[in-house]
Amino acid sequence: MFDDLRPHLAELRKRLGLSVLSIFIAFVIAFIFHNGILTWITQPLNDALTEVGRIIETQDKATWSMKTNENNVTTVKKASSSDSASKLEKRLTEAAKIADTKLSLILEEAATAAKELAVSLKKLDDANISNIKKHSDFEGKITTHQVGGAFFVALKVSFFAGLLGAMPFILYQLWLFVAPGLYSNEKKMAIPFVVGGSVMFFIGVMFAYYVVTPFGFQFLITFGAFLYTPLINIEDYVGFFTKIMFGFGVAFELPVFAYFLALLGLVTDRTLIDFFKYAIVIIFVAAALLTPPDILTQLLMAAPLIILYGVSIFIVRAVNPAPKEDDESEEEA
Secondary structure (H helix, E strand, O other): OHHHHHHHHHHHHHHHHHHHHHHHHHHHHHHHOHHHHHHHHHHHHHHHHHHHHHHHHHHHHHHOHHHHHHHHHHHHHHHHHHHHHHHHHHHHHHHHHHOOHHHHHHHHHHHHHHHHHHHHHHHHHHHHHHHHHHHOOOOOEEEOOOOOHHHHHHHHHHHHHHHHHHHHHHHHHHHHHHHHHOOHHHHOOHHHHHHHHHHHHHHHHHHHHHHHHHHHHHHHHHHHHOOOOOEEEHHHHHHHHHHHHHHHHHHOOHHHHHHHHHHOOOOOHHHHHHOHHHHHHHHHHHHHHHOOOOHHHHHHHHHHHHHHHHHHHHHHHHHOOOOHHHHHHHHHO
């Protein structure tokens, strides 16, 4: 038995070796351009931080408008009091010059007190203004907590980009591994399988990047931004981001795998229809495992997967429909 498996294991080792080599080559190329790739990866987070800052500033203005107006009125009053104190100080100084000695000393003391009052009022106004500005600041930042954090992030980002770049070649190697067990007409589907698998994977990545992450990041950051200042660790963010991208990329391969199984005669459209109620549960479990632990991101993955499952039913019906006699016997039963 082992002798029969040995050629297949050798072929599998060859395909895996070529796939790993392609990933390494793509990784080296991606590392050269890791700054641009990292900018692309962090763009959704920067946009979310900017949007959350705008929301918080708007909320601050709405919440503190009455107090701000009161502060403005108080500042005006204090400013006028400061001016009055300055004028009083000047008049008292002039009166001291023309008064006798005893009255002059009293007027000079009053002028000094008025001057100190004006200075105190001005300092109080400056403190109130700085407190108002400080309250409206939002300083969300992307940080690193490790000495070599930037370097390891560059490696992770390059590996992520390398895996994406090598995906078509990896799918081609997968096809070459299973092709010997197919008929000649089935082997002609190599190009559609590779192209379709690559396109659906990148559609999943783009859907996650342009649809899921803007809503997901903004929701997660806004949730606690009124109480905490978001200082996002870049190492955690890259892992968070890649998990979302690969999760959606793999999820969007569902129609391709359904087509491939139908081509092998392993499933029919009736099989997928009967399995639909179980597929709903599996889809939500897979969405929980492939996405971060928040309900919004899980729903954003589960909803397209349900739609793709429906599309897969039509694809399988076109490739390997259930025999009509089976449908008729089920209807009679």
